[in-house]
Amino acid sequence: MRRTAGIAIPALFFAAAAVAAPTPVKVEVLQTKLDHPWSLAFLPDNHGMLITLRGGQLRHWQAGKGLSDPITGVPRVWANGQGGLLDVVLAPDFAQSRRVWLSYAEVGQDGKAGTAVGYGRLSDDLSRLEAFQVVFRQQPKLSTGNHFGGRMVFDGKGYLYIALGENNQRPTAQQLDKLQGKLVRLTEQGKIPEDNPFVGRQDARPEIWSYGIRNPQGMAMNPWSDALWLNEHGPRGGDEINIPEKGKNYGWPLATWGINYSGLPIPEAKGEKVAGTEQPIFYWKKSPAVSGMAFYNANVFPAWKNRLFIGALKDEDVIVMSVNGNTVSEEGRILQDRKQRIRDVRVGPDGYLYVLTDESEGELLKVSPAQ
Structure with a gap:
């Protein structure tokens, strides 16, 4: 390849308007000129990472070698508005199967789009995805360019979760x-589990795990509780963090802490708290436009232990949150001086924080505490 250099939910918490900055950080720019990167996944054995670009390219980056040519075999994506090539995750058995999962926007015959998910085998030379097959399609296709969601997480128990926006x-x-x-739950092979909450109901899709979600943009397994956490965009205000449980309703658009972009109430909303819906464990009165999220459970930087890092697109920073059980509080912000939209945040196998900036000339950043 040619290269160029049943969970107890605590009382509700919301963010204050101003938060002091935490410990200063050191930032190393590893790669520039990435056209709207969306997600990254670390390859084992120090072989670098895979990076998706929203326009439809999957690239390989490795220290000392730089960025590869586009990997071939990637499905055709609908790159319009917020749509395009989205998340990338490795299968739990990647060491044997070399299976790489992708989520992306896919257009239908009427010109509207939805989120699709599939996988292919990454060739040994990292140059192509072989035999890509689609295992899931959001139905019906309703998006004209907005709210695809697309984050994917394997839970370590044999299941894949896919977060879907409401288009x-x-x-x-x-x-x-x-x-x-x-939020959809499938097996690691892309099948529908028999114990999904709506299996057997004629009026419901069997893939569904939970619902009432607006536009999910970050999702990760909490390493201390072994529970799935999800964040989502509110409208004007009301970005949330939720712990999605089986069969539960997370409120949108009936319950929301935000208002419409016009300044008027959401037409369907019945209040901030509505019977039969779940409250977030945390929300922001003023939306930072949350994005990728990562729990810090490494031993490399003790100051970051028990922290949750969440990217912010509108606020152009990374939010640092302290985690105590299912209670979170905002501790500060990092990277705000760079003034770049943050799309993804991941903790690498080396214990450093890796960040993608959502720009036409986006960057891959390596971040650590300054001391």
């Missing part, structure tokens, strides 16, 4: 016969 069609998040505004 900017608010009522669909409450409609169980549609896959908009839902």
Whole structure:
């Protein structure tokens, strides 16, 4: 390859308007000129990482070698608005199967799009995805360019979770016969588990795990509770962190801490707290436009232990949160001086924080405490 250099939910918490900056950080720019990078996944044995670019390219980056040519065999994506090539994750058995999973926006015959998910085998020379097959499609396809979601997480128990936006069609998040505004649970092979909450119901999609979600942008397994955490964009205000449980309704658009971009209430909203819906464990009154998230459970930097890092697109920084059980509080912000939209945040196998900036000339950053 040619290269160029049943969870107890605590009382609700929300963010104050101003937060002091935490310990200063050291930032190393590893790669520049990435066209709107969206996600990254670390390859084993110090072989670098895979990076998705929203326009449709999957690239390999490795220290000392730089950025590869586009990996071939990637499915055709619908790169419009917020749509394109989205998340990339390695299968739990990657060492044997070399299976790489991708989520992306896919267009339908009527010109509207939805989120699709599939996998292919990464060739030994890292140059191509072989025999890519689609195992999941968001139905119906309703997006004209907004709210695809697309984050994927394997839970270590044999299941894959896929977070799906409501395509900017608010009522669909409450409609169980549609896959908009839902968290989906599949097996590691892309099949529907028999114990999903709506299996057997004629009026509901069997893939659904939980619902009432607006536009999920970050998702990760909490290493201390072994529970899945998810963040999502509110409208004008009301970005949230949730711990999605089986069959539960997370409110959108009936319950929200935000208002419409016009300044008027959300038409379907019945209040901030609505019977039959779950409250977030944390929300922001003023939306930072949350993105990728990562728990810090490494021993390399003790000052970061029990922290949760969340990217912010609108606020152009990384939010640092302290975690105590299912209670979180905002501790400060880092990278705000760089004034770059943050798309993804991951903790590397070396214990450093890796960040992607969502720009036409986006960057891959390596971050550590300054001391």
